[in-house]
Amino acid sequence: MLAVLGSTASSANSTRSNHTVEILDYDYIVIGGGTAGLVMASRLSGLARVAVIEAGGLYEVDNGNYSIVPGLAQSTPFLATTESYPADPKMDWGYLSVPQTDAAGRIIHYPQGKTLGGSSALNTMAYHRGTKGSYQRWADLVDDQSFTFSNLLHYFQKSTHFTPPDQEKRDMPNATVKYDANAFNNSLGGPLQISYANYVDTTATWMAVALQSLGLAESSLGFNSGILSGFGAWVTMTIDPTHATRSSSQTSYLNHAEKPHNLDVYAHTNATRIIVDPFVNTARAVEFVRPNGQVGIMIANKEVILSAGPFGSPHLLMLSGIGPAAALKEHGIHVVSDLPGVGQNLWDQILFPVETAVNTPSGAQLEENPETNAAALLEYYRNAAGPYSSPGAYIAFEKIPEQLRSNFSFEAQSALDWFPSDWPEVEYVGGSTVDTNGISQGVCTALLVAPVSRGNVTLASSNFLVQPTINMGWLSHTADREVAIAAIKRCREALASPDVASVVTGPEAVPGSSVQTDEEILAYVQTAATPIFHAVGTCAMGKRGDANAVVDVHGRVFGVGHLRVVDSSVFPISLPGHPQSSVYMLAEKIADDIKNGK
CATH class of the missing domain: 3.50.50.60 (FAD/NAD(P)-binding domain)
Known part of the structure; x- marks a missing residue:
């Protein structure tokens, strides 16, 4: 140090x-x-x-x-x-x-x-990259084609050192990771550690099933090759896999x-x-x-x-x-x-959850229960595994499908038409939490990743x-309000899927059955939305x-x-999803600019 x-x-x-x-x-x-x-x-x-x-x-x-x-x-x-x-x-x-x-x-x-x-x-x-279309839009806005995805890939790779998933520690046969090895290049000596969590939350695997039931198939490439929309994946993370500590x-x-x-x-x-x-x-x-x-x-x-x-x-x-x-x-x-x-x-992205009780164990449940917490701590310190080794969840991206999109106002549709075709409007995070009674909750959290509202x-x-x-300016544009309503409906559709009926054990906890009309859903979003710090x-x-x-x-x-x-x-622009990969990339790129006299 x-x-x-x-x-x-x-x-x-x-x-x-x-x-x-x-x-x-x-x-x-x-x-x-x-x-x-x-x-x-x-x-x-x-x-x-x-x-x-x-x-x-x-x-x-x-x-x-x-x-x-x-x-x-x-x-x-x-x-x-x-x-x-x-x-x-x-x-x-x-x-x-x-x-x-x-x-x-x-x-x-x-x-x-x-x-x-x-x-x-x-x-x-969470570490992943934006879409090829989003970087092309950046390049066009600033009139510099060095900001296209293919030209930026070197800087993404220069910043990172990738370690494939440890399937033995993950120990979850229905959470096998698929990724594009060509998205990384360890020979460049990047210092930032990129890996997959050494633990998979059982409830999160069922939330992955719920999201896949919407037609969001698991990506065969992962989310570091410039493709997001229409897919789900177990996300790469800035975790040093040796000790399962933050990088x-x-x-x-x-x-x-x-x-x-x-x-x-x-x-x-x-x-x-x-x-x-x-x-x-x-x-x-x-x-x-x-x-x-x-x-x-x-x-x-x-x-x-x-x-x-x-x-x-x-x-x-x-x-x-x-x-x-x-x-x-x-x-x-x-x-x-x-x-x-x-x-x-x-630009700022916001999130809001839909939650329901499930009968599957979750990492939070294991950590909060004194009888299981000791074993979880021991597994982390001895083996860099278990729930303490992971903050992770399953994420998926989509543009709102036509059956809901057809209800959007002309103003909303016109604003959303600005975004490239591969730029998703919503990110879904399938994860878990625990209620005050220690019961696992399956969570589908929606994030607006093509926000139209602006602050200052x-x-x-x-x-x-x-x-x-x-002034964040949240939900000040009708497009964000209409996409948020549609996203809540999609989360509810996922959690109501027959594919997860065997694990869902009760009525919706959040926002709850009293929230039904579009006006009620919007009111919930307005009171529940929080930043994801993007x-x-x-x-x-x-x-x-x-x-x-x-x-x-x-x-x-x-x-x-x-x-x-x-x-x-x-x-x-606010690139779709989590921005930290692009912050590292940008710093590497401008550091090279300085070294090259620009």
Whole structure:
């Protein structure tokens, strides 16, 4: 593990306003030690001196087994999305949305990793890639064909090391994994561990049967070859199979930096402003605050790379004078670059479940029962197997079929026609939970993966300690409302299939039999929807002059030299499904751009 202290930096002390100011000097400064930030820092350490400024610390210390043990990933208390969530400022930024007008007026807590590894230290470890059509749409939007799936495959492969499933540990004959071995290339030496969970939840296998009854056949290739819609699969995960522990950007990239002596990490340190030379509009330094309140300036001899996530990156840009001019002036901030797209174009995926009691065992049931929990713990520690080794479930994707689609309004159908033919509208997650009586619940969770509603991030104050104003915009477009209603009906159809009748033991628990009409289903979705933490697009990549464009195809901020943004905020679109594979890919691609002088 690298020393997290920045001991090799050249430094000096100066005075400003009668206070001592720490001055440090690096070639590249990476703001944010998250998923993309640590990829950038690791790769650039091979050619220059790099500093990482990270507001959090080590998740192994601050969050312990919740972040290390896969089976505990969904049990982390502060991941609750209600306004009254149990706060953990060591690990989470504590972002709260404004009341969501079309989601029952709820204020949503939106967890984001404040730790080395960022949200790769908090997610449920699902790893898969988008569709070929979705990357083609990205390439067309930014007018750069290097973003097609075939051209990006190298960067997906460069970031990963794939291990085939351990069928002996999985020990579930009806959950045999099929995958495309050509989707990975271990000879490239990627540090991120990709594998399959060493445990299969019995209830989840029945939920897979339910989803397959809808006509969503099991994929013969898995979900890493650019094909999603119309299929189901056991998803690959960012799990180190040797010990069944989380593989994050910290355990992979940071711990295996190309030249560790070139890389310093400043943990528990807040970047407060990017300092831009007004004469040439070039980023020169980063202002930061140490845990003891000490203010510092970090000089960037080459570039500043912002990687603070879909809320943090636009927030820091605006605090630094880069964003919509009117909003900046309102808060007394000097305008460096008038970029109206900063904070706009927020895409977010939401989820909502259908649950019913079943007579099959589930991992959660085994963990919560004291009589079986001891054996589950022993199996994990001795054999890296059992329910604690897996957060996993079976997932499937589809466009809503014609029998339901024919009821969509003209407005909804027109909006959905924008998406390529292979881009699914809904992801279904077949999994399990346990009720308060310890009874297993089969769960079909629906996710909107072609959302049409848009939100935004705006300034609330010029003080960096004041969180930005976040409006997710959930369900504000009729297309999302109509797809959500159809998705609930599809989940109900799956759980009512004769193929799973032998395991379903009671009436629907959630949302329940009282919810029947479209109006009642929509009301349920509006009160139950939660984020899956896939927000993107608030510093969107695009062509100069596009309404939402903030960065070019190399992540360079328009109007400001020597400044890039590299994280999910630069996605111009929300790719279908789970985005972490594409975050790693993007960071690898832009790191190569820098090495190649772009």
